[in-house]
Amino acid sequence: MRYIIVGAGAVGGTIGARLHEGGHEVVLVARGAHLEALRARGLRFGTPEGVRTLRVPVAGGPQEVALRADDVLVLAVKTQDTAAALAAWAPRPVAGGGTAAERLPVVCAQNGVENERLALRLFREVLAMCVWMPSTHLEPGRVSAGGTPVSGVLRLGGYPSGTGGPRAAAIAADLAGSGFSAPVEAEVMGWKYTKLLGNLGNALDAVASGTGDAVLRELRERVTAEGVAVLAAAGVAHRDPAEQARTVRASLRLEPVAGEGRAGSSSWQSLARGTGSIEADHLNGEIVLLARLHGVAAPLNEALQRLAGEFARTGRAPGSLTGPELAALRAL
Template sequence: MKIGIVGAGGVGGYLAHRLAEAGELVYLVARGAHLEAIRERGICLKTKEGLSCARPAAVSDNPADFGETMDAVLFCVKGYDLKEAARKAAPMVGSDTLLVPLGNGVGNAEVIAKVYPGHAVANGAVYIVSHVAEPGVVALVGRGALVVMGMAKSDASPKPKALAEALKKAGVKVVVSEDITTDVWKKYLLIAAMGTLTSCYDVPMGVILQKHRGELEEAFREIIAVGAAEGAALGEEDLEMVRRQLERVPHDAPTSMWLDFKAGRKTELEQLTGYIVRKGAEHGIDVPTMHRCYEILKAHHS
C-alpha cells in the first residue's frame, strides 16, 4: 500500500518505521531537524533490543513533493494541529484515499470530514508509550502499539481492513472496530479526565488519586454522560477498567497535557476538556467539574 503519515513523532514515527521495514511504501511528513535526520539515515526505532532504521519511500515537510496520492493517510498530530495538517495533506488525497486520524480526542474524524466532505474517513486510537529521543529516532517503551480503528456504523467500507492487514504484517497489533465511537471514547475517558485534573491542580496522577479522587470520579461520570449523548456505549465495566489501569500508574506519573502546560507549550485543552464542556452544553448535560477546570485552564492559557 501507499501510506502517507502526517507527523513523525512518537506515534507517526513508530508506525512509519514498522511499515517501511515491512516493505510498505511510506510517505512521511516531518519537519526541522527530525526531517533532516530521517533524510540522512531513515526513521530509526530504539527498543530494548537496540536501534534499527528503515527508509520511507519519501520524506518531506511538503506533501506536494511526493507527487503521489495515497491508499491511506494517517494523521498522527496533536489535536490543535489536525485541521491545518489535513489541509496541507491535500496533494496526497485522492478520491479513494482512506483518511485516519490517530491523535488524542474523540472529535478528530469530524475535523477531517469537514476538510474532506464525502471522503472515506475512519476514526482511531493508538495505545503506545513512545517519544522522539533525538532527531530521527523514536524510542519505544514497552512491547509495541495497539491501533484501534473503524468506520461509522453506517459505513461498511472494506478500506480499514486493507490498512489493518498492512499494519499487522508490519508487526503492529490492530483491531478493526465495529463500534469505533465507543472505542475512541474508552481511551478518551481516561486521558480527558486525568489530563484535565492534573493540569488543573498542577500535580501528577498519584496526587489526583490520593487527594482528588472524588472529583476524578465526577469527571468520569460527566464524560460518560456526554459520550452517551454522542453515541458511545460506555458502561460500568469500562469505568472499572480505567480504575484498574490507574492502580498500576506510578505516583509521580504525569499526563502529556500537564507537561505541556508546565513547559508553556500549546496544549490539547480544547480537545480534551473544552470538547466535553461544549458538547455538554449542546446536549443540555451539566459538567461542573470539567467546566470549572476548563475555565481555570483557559485563564492560564491567556
C-alpha cells in the same frame, strides 16, 4: 499501499517505524527541529527490544510528496492542527487524475472525536482509528514505544459507521503484520468515546503530574465521572472503560526502553516540548461543549481545559500547578 504519516510524533512515528520495519512503503511528514533531525540522522526508534536508527523517507509537507493512487494518508497530528493539515493535503493532485480528497483514504489516528468529522467535510473516504499505544516523543528525531509484544492496540473502522470495507481490512492486515494488534470494528467511534473518557485526565497529568498522589487520583476519578455523566446526558454511546482496559492488558504490557525515562501523557509531552498548544480544547473541551449543548454542568473539565491552555500559551512547565490552584480544582 504506501503510508503517508502526517505528523511523525509519538503515535505517527511509531506507526510509521513499525510499518517500515514490516516492509511497507512509508513517508514520514514532520516539521521544525524534528524534520531536520529526521533528514540529518534518520529516525531513532526505541522499543523494549532496543534502539535503532531507521532511514525512513521524510517530507516537510504535501508539496514534497508526489501522491499515488495506492497512498493512504494517516493523520497523526494533534486535533488543534487537524484542520490545517486536511486543508493542505485535500487538494493535492494524485497520479492518474483527481485530488487526494477525491481518491485517497484518510485514517484519523488521533485522540478525541472531532477529527473524523473535520476530515469528512473534505475527504470522501474517512477511517477512524482508536489508538491505545504507550509512546513518547520528547526529543527531535527520536520516538519510543514501550509496549510489548505489540506496540499498541489500533482499532480501525469506517466513519461514520461500518467496518470500512476491504480498504480497512487491508490496512489492518498491514498493521497486524508490523507489530500491532489491529482489530477492525464496525462501531469504532464507541471505542473512541471510551478513550476520550480515559484522556480527560491528560490535562491534569500535564499541569500537576504526580500519578501516585491520592488527591490527583481523586480528581482523575471526578473528571472521568463528570465525562460519563455528560455523555449520558448527550445520548452518546460508548464502551465500558474496564472492557477497554482488559483488552489492552491482554494484548500488551509496558516495559522500559533504553535511555527513556518516565514520560507523561501526550498533553504532558506537549508542555515538555514547549509546542505552545495542547489538545485539552478537544478532550476536556469536547465534554464542555456537550455539557453546554445539553444543559448540564462540567466544571472540572472546564477548569482543566482553561488551565492546560494557559500552561501551553505561557510556557509553564509540566507539573508546576501551585498549591492554591490545586485547592481551587478540589473545591469545584
